Amino acid sequence: MTGDDLRILIVDDHTVVRAGLRALLEGEPGLDVIAETGDGKEAVRLAERLRPDVVLMDLRLSDTGAPDGGFGGIEATRRITAAAPGVNVVVLTSYSGRGDVVRAMEAGARGYILKAGPPDELFRAVRAAATGGMGLAPEAAARLVGRSAEPGPVLSEREIEVVRLLAQGHSNRAIASALFVTEATVKTHLVRVYRKLGTENRAATVSEAMRLGLLELGAP
Template sequence: MTAGATTVRVLIADDHAVVRAGLRALLEGEADLVVTGEAGSGAEAVALAARTGPDVVLMDLRFGGPEAGMDGTEAVRRLAAEAPGVAVVMLTGYTGRADVVRALEAGARGYVPKAGAPEELFRAVRAAAAGSVGLAPEIVGELVGHVADPARSLSERETEVVRLVAEGLGNRAIATALFLSEATVKTHLVRIYRKLGVDNRPAAVSEAVRRGILDLT
């Protein structure tokens, strides 16, 4: 580490122990990066970050297992409230535009695919720690369309509605599930159709899947 260089303290959050071990080995191979802890769930990551105050949390987007109630995007929101000085870099196998946009809107400072080069990971972590945004080149490409036409991105509520549509729920059932009126659900559907460029429920689901907004696998 060169004289005057700043050490970046990193917390790794991923539900796979082998992945965490691999990330730790990569990060600790860099003189200025130090792993201060590991978390196996979004909730654990929020609690540990709030308690220990790392510079950056390297956060998986989607957690599995019995504690999968909080995904990475929700964990970012919680961190913004409970540990506002901590930057978050998302590390994930999902690079669809909707996932990227939701993570950045939640407050993430970086987004790097797991299949990317280690240098992209290091660059994103350092950028986030310095208060900048670190995005892999392919992620920047995903964002171009969103920047050009941000009005076409579904809101979090609209995404919930189209997800329930995909599960086969009618307007009344959706209203009950989300504690909304049927009229509000209909309004959401009109907006969803307009943003996705479709005019019916099956087409909305199909287009949402194509854009990476929904993952039905």
């Protein structure tokens, strides 16, 4: 490590993934991992306290909807960019759907990289974000170009969670239980989703979300 190394905070809820990322990044000259966590709230606290140059953020942290108020990668990104100006977030994920890319960018992310991509893409994204640029995987860039040519509705992170559970066949009561909210709140989310997507029922909503890339097959 030298004084010129880029300082990186890793945020991923899988210990093995964090270990792999740390080994990969610290094997690249000029990059230094200063901390890691698997928790969205802790990520915000660490970003504020340590002021890393770049935060590598898992898009879908498993603490989303936890009873203690935990939140996922999009909300953590939004809070970090608001609370720690100058700290740049690069989203690292397995998903390349347009909805995910757009929500990450709107939350303030400076990069979007796929976990299955080559290491050089990750290194380039980290360096680009640290210098005020944008580090995008080719797939993510293509999604953004497609969006500019054909704008579509953007669902909030919670609305995406509701539609994802809807796609898994859950009732409003089951969705409410999973997200620790009331059934009335779930119904409110669904009304908003129907309006945004121009749909009138659950099946059509899931189908339209899939078509628009707001929801991927096999997404947890």
